[in-house]
Amino acid sequence: MKKVLIVTLVGINAALLLALMFGAGTGRADAQGVLGATTDYLVVTGQITSGWDGVYVIDLRKRYMVAFRFDKTKQKLIPYRGVRKLLLDFKREKE
Numbered sequence: 001m002k003k004v005l006i007v008t009l010v011g012i013n014a015a016l017l018l019a020l021m022f023g024a025g026t027g028r029a030d031a032q033g034v035l036g037a038t039t040d041y042l043v044v045t046g047q048i049t050s051g052w053d054g055v056y057v058i059d060l061r062k063r064y065m066v067a068f069r070f071d072k073t074k075q076k077l078i079p080y081r082g083v084r085k086l087l088l089d090f091k092r093e094k095e
Helices: 002-022
Strands: 041-049 052-059 064-071 076-085
Touching: none
Parallel strands: none
Antiparallel strands: 041 052, 052 064, 064 076
């Protein structure tokens, strides 16, 4: 009886470990706008350049975007390459 219980518990633990390794992972987090939201800003984290993580802030009303990188020595966010005007960046040229 004791042997059967131990074998059963080891089997359950092995099954839980396999489920954790192969099926219980979390998906990738993506930024998305919410319909009917009252906010005018979208904040997204991402990599700016190799070795630098950054924060992108998008003004949905004015269609501007600015990226910030974190300076570890000064412990503050620093703007990275100025403000981008998204309407100009995504403007299609006439064919």
